[in-house]
Amino acid sequence: GAKWTYNGLNGEHHWSRNYPYCGGAFQSPIDIKSELLMFDPTLRPIEVQNYILSHSELLTLGNNGHSVQISLPSKMHISSLPHRYTAAQLHFHWGSSSRPAGSEHTVNGKQYATEMHVVHFNSDKYPNISMAVDKSDGLAVLGVLIEIGEFNPAFEEFLRFINGIKYRDQKLQVPGFNVRALLPAHLDEYYRYDGSLTTPPCYPSVLWTIFRNPVTISRKQFLAMATTLYSSHAQDSAPEPLNGNYRKPQLPDSRIVLTSFKG
Numbered sequence: 001g002a003k004w005t006y007n008g009l010n011g012e013h014h015w016s017r018n019y020p021y022c023g024g025a026f027q028s029p030i031d032i033k034s035e036l037l038m039f040d041p042t043l044r045p046i047e048v049q050n051y052i053l054s055h056s057e058l059l060t061l062g063n064n065g066h067s068v069q070i071s072l073p074s075k076m077h078i079s080s081l082p083h084r085y086t087a088a089q090l091h092f093h094w095g096s097s098s099r100p101a102g103s104e105h106t107v108n109g110k111q112y113a114t115e116m117h118v119v120h121f122n123s124d125k126y127p128n129i130s131m132a133v134d135k136s137d138g139l140a141v142l143g144v145l146i147e148i149g150e151f152n153p154a155f156e157e158f159l160r161f162i163n164g165i166k167y168r169d170q171k172l173q174v175p176g177f178n179v180r181a182l183l184p185a186h187l188d189e190y191y192r193y194d195g196s197l198t199t200p201p202c203y204p205s206v207l208w209t210i211f212r213n214p215v216t217i218s219r220k221q222f223l224a225m226a227t228t229l230y231s232s233h234a235q236d237s238a239p240e241p242l243n244g245n246y247r248k249p250q251l252p253d254s255r256i257v258l259t260s261f262k263g
C-alpha cells in the first residue's frame, strides 16, 4: 500500500487520502477519560495461554519501519473472550529522547512513555490474521501502558538484540522468553472498548483491552527503544530516526469505555 508516516507530508492527517477508514468512525487510540467510563461486572480477568515461551524456541524480532515487532507462535492465545483470539505479533509505540511521552492511549490526558500492543486475531472464525484484519470481530489487541522507572528484566530479553535491527526490514531470530512477564502482574483491571488499528488501513476491527496498571522500564531501556531504530533502510543516504510512532487520540464518537473495575 501507499507509504505513510507519523509526521510530515504522509503524516496522520493525510492517511485518509489513501486509507479511507482512517477518516471514519470508531478510530483508535482514544483519550480514556473518566466521563466515558462505565463499570461492567461481566468483564472477567483476561486469561492468556502459552505466553511463557522456552528459550529453545525462536521468535523473529524485526524493524518494519513503523515499529519494533516480535512475531508470536500461534499456540499463544487469549482464552477468556467469547472466541479464541490467537496471538500474531507484538510491537511498541514510543516518544523520543527529547519528548519521552509516546503512548497511543492516554488516561485523562496523561500520555505514558511507551505502549505495547499484543495483536491477536479471531482464530475460531478466520484462518489467519490477513482474513481477520478487516472484520468487525477480527482482532483483539492487549495494550500495556509503560512508564519510566524500575529496570524490567523481561524487556531485556529482546532489547539486548535491538542493535541488530537498527534499519527498516532488518530482522533476526531471538530465543523465546516469558512474554507474560511483559504484561502487568494482575490482568483483572482493564479498560475495554471497540476501536480500530492505529495505523493504516485503520480498519475498525479491534476489540481493545488496555490494562489499568502500567508497567515500568528503566530510562536506559526506554532510550534503547527510542534512540536506536531508523525507519529508513540501511543503505539509504539520509537515515530517518524511528521515534514518535504514535497516533494522536481520536474522537470518542459516542463510544463509552467499559471498565472491569470500580472507581
Ligand SMILES: NS(=O)(=O)c1c(F)c(F)c(S(=O)(=O)CCO)c(N[C@H]2CCCc3ccccc32)c1F
Binding pocket: 064, 066, 067, 069, 088, 089, 091, 117, 119, 129, 130, 133, 141, 196, 197, 198, 199, 200, 201
Ligand atoms: N497499533 S495496532 O493497530 O495494533 C498495529 C500497529 F500499530 C502496527 F504498526 C502494525 S504493523 O506493525 O503490522 C505495521 C502496519 O500495520 C499492526 N499490524 C497488524 C494489523 C495489520 C495487519 C497485521 C498482520 C500481521 C500482524 C499484525 C498486523 C497493528 F495492528
Ligand SMILES: [Zn+2]
Binding pocket: 091, 092, 093, 117, 198
Ligand atoms: Zn500498536
